[in-house]
Amino acid sequence: MSEAMDFDLFIIGAGSAGVRAGRMAAAMGKKVAVAESRYLGGTCVNVGCVPKKLFVYASEFPHIIEEAKGFGLDFKLNSFDWPTLRDNKTKEIERLNGIYKKLLDNSGVTTLWGHGKIMGNNEVEVDGKRYSSSKILLATGGWPSLPDIPGKEHFISSNELFYLDTFPKSAVVVGSGYIAVEFAGILNGLGCDTHISSRSGKLLRGFDESTRQHAEKEILKKGLNLIAEQPSAIVKNSQGYEVQYATGRTIQTELVVAATGRSPNIENLGLLEQGVKLDKKGFIAVDDTFQTNVPNVYAMGDLIDTPQLTPVALAEAMTFLAQQYQGKPGTLNYDNIPTAIFSQPCMATVGLSEEQAIEKGINVSIFESEFKALKHTLSGSDERTLMKLVVNKEDDRVIGAHMLGEHASEILQGIAIAIKAGATKSDFDSTIGIHPSSAEEFVTMRTVTR
DSSP: OOTTOSEEEEEEOOSHHHHHHHHHHHHTTOOEEEEESSOTTHHHHHHSHHHHHHHHHHHHHHHHHHHGGGGTOOOOOOOOOHHHHHHHHHHHHHHHHHHHHHHHHHHTOEEEESOEEEEETTEEEETTEEEEEEEEEEOOOEEEOOOOOTTGGGOEEHHHHTTOSSOOSEEEEEOOSHHHHHHHHHHHHTTOEEEEEOTTSOSSTTSOHHHHHHHHHHHHHTTOEEESSOOSEEEEETTEEEEEOTTSOEEEESEEEEOSOEEEOOTTSSHHHHTOOBOTTSSBOOOTTOBOSSTTEEEOGGGSSSOOOHHHHHHHHHHHHHHHHSOOOOOOOOTTOOEEEOOSSOEEEEEOOHHHHHHTTOOEEEEEEEEOOTTHHHHOOOOOEEEEEEEETTTOBEEEEEEESTTHHHHHHHHHHHHHTTOBHHHHHTSOOOSSOSGGGGGTOOSOOO
């Protein structure tokens, strides 16, 4: 570090990417500061993955109670106390916030509370005080974006849903991606009369199509109401809100949730003033080393146009550190990133979809299996599992795996390792399955579907 500089690395944003980069850089002997104006841990810990998964767990219990009858167990759901779930979730988040603070403190990182803003290629301002740094890393994440319609002030985003004073009896969730589907499932599972409003009339567009279609069918079986249009206006009235549509349809509801995507959280970061370029989608433009067009200013995580997933942000942080401080010029490989949609039932995917493979000109064999899981032969549920493999005919490599069903996220993590390692369909076929399990279906599919 130059003696004229206060820090070697100054990070704005203490989310997944910022905390990982900060504490690991400090462990390498660098003098590091992290500025944060909201909370430690970012979206994932506070208003994303972690509290969302806790709410998903809660919303599954009513189904479990109902399904237990087929096994001779007669449970009764006496009541659901929203404040208990909400407040227990908040206690867990506060515990995690404390862990993140300890990680930074124990690593020797200087944590500065306040809004950070770049003032040049080596200078940051935090609430009026300026600091110099050899490198500046922007990692402020994303923020929910709301549809621009009359009455949009009546929307809440998924952020606010985690802290509602009372649990709604009815809700309209606007959106069709994984955030919309997950929160609609949570609300519905906990007893809220829930509509999900999708402009296309489809759920989870962009995922493997046959898996998506199966997922949509199974998700709607749980009691969600799908509306094939997006609201044109929201009007507040004495009963709550009237959601209006261009076709003349109206829905009276207590809550309107916007889950229509997230945008880079770049407000008042000083980007415009310092000439930091954005790409056509509004993300910060960076090269393979996360460098912006401004010297010594870097960006990663949800600020750049890469998969908006916590493990990706962590991997970007580690790649950045290797490039900057360990002399390793390698770049991050974004192929074969597994992901899960915690819908009900769960959907998980890794590698190429059938459509992506065909678009790339790959000659593929498709293996699909749809079945009723053993559990549901007694539970009374008509839920059906789908498993799918996309195989490159040329070299027999499995280049995509997709699943809709219970424990899909847990099962696909292991499959992701196999695909990352270049496993062939013959490798899958020669693997002995775990019986009885749904997972064994991935190593017993022999007949080409198409």
